[in-house]
Amino acid sequence: MRAVRLVFVAYLVAIVAGIGAYFVVGLLGL
Amino acid sequence: VRRVLRENGLGLFFLGIFLATLLGQALVGHADFNHRQRAHHDEPVSLGRYVLSSDFGVDVLENWQSEYLQFTLYVLATVWLLQRGSPESKELDRAGRESDADQRVGRHATKSSPRWARAAGWRRAVLSNSLVLVMATIWLGSWAVQSVTGRAAYNAEQFDHQEAGVGWLGYLGTADFWNRTLQNWQSEFLAVGSMAVLSIYLRQRGSPESKPVGAPHDATGVEG
Numbered sequence: 001m002r003a004v005r006l007v008f009v010a011y012l013v014a015i016v017a018g019i020g021a022y023f024v025v026g027l028l029g030l
Numbered sequence: 031v032r033r034v035l036r037e038n039g040l041g042l043f044f045l046g047i048f049l050a051t052l053l054g055q056a057l058v059g060h061a062d063f064n065h066r067q068r069a070h071h072d073e074p075v076s077l078g079r080y081v082l083s084s085d086f087g088v089d090v091l092e093n094w095q096s097e098y099l100q101f102t103l104y105v106l107a108t109v110w111l112l113q114r115g116s117p118e119s120k121e122l123d124r125a126g127r128e129s130d131a132d133q134r135v136g137r138h139a140t141k142s143s144p145r146w147a148r149a150a151g152w153r154r155a156v157l158s159n160s161l162v163l164v165m166a167t168i169w170l171g172s173w174a175v176q177s178v179t180g181r182a183a184y185n186a187e188q189f190d191h192q193e194a195g196v197g198w199l200g201y202l203g204t205a206d207f208w209n210r211t212l213q214n215w216q217s218e219f220l221a222v223g224s225m226a227v228l229s230i231y232l233r234q235r236g237s238p239e240s241k242p243v244g245a246p247h248d249a250t251g252v253e254g
Contacts, residue, residue: 002213003038007042008041011041011045014048014093015079019171022175022178022179023175023178025179025182026087026175026181
């Protein structure tokens with residue numbers, strides 16, 4: 001189950017990182 | 031390693047092709063952006079600069095939000111709405127949130143149930159709705175960021191043509207925002223409805239998204 005948990009976390013990290021990064025990009029007007 | 035790959039093939043395969051196609055989108059989006067820059071007699075930008083731009087961000091996020099809206103709605107709608115003959119639907123007598131016994135919560139929880147399935151109050155409520163809660167949060171978050179990056183890209187275009195920019199609330203009322211939003215929503219809703227309806231008469235042998243090949247067309251809620 002450790003690998004399963006890792007895949008689960010990888011998805012969440014990718015999603016949160018994407019949304020967070022482009023929130024900053026948009027706010028800064030880049 | 032082989033066992034890890036076998037047991038996580040679905041998640042890893044889609045994560046892999048997601049990253050590959052995102053890279054592809056960045057490369058061709060960059061080429062397209064610079065093509066437009068030259069047409070406007072503006073300086074081309076580097077790939078790194080393009081990837082960290084609102085232009086790229088809004089193109090990515092407008093698609094994300096619609097996918098998460100689609101699945102949020104699908105998960106929610108299939109609680110109450112049925113489709114006779116579809117493996118995507120529950121059996122015709124099971125519409126609704128079902129009994130605690132059916133859902134194995136509270137005193138019906140088994141030894142292997144998640145701990146919060148046995149708990150009472152808010153913990154059980156959170157676990158019982160966690161998929162929709164997280165999917166809806168991602169939808170709203172990515173839709174909000176679509177609006178923030180969309181506004182920045184829209185204003186850059188406006189300034190390029192010596193026109194006034196808009197505030198964030200103003201952008202939410204533009205045709206640009208709703209055109210980006212609705213062109214994605216319509217395709218998702220068609221695709222999801224197609225899955226529910228086409229799978230009544232069509233089959234894919236071996237797929238859990240399909241009924242077994244020999245299952246009758248009017249069998250509802252039977253997964254392969």
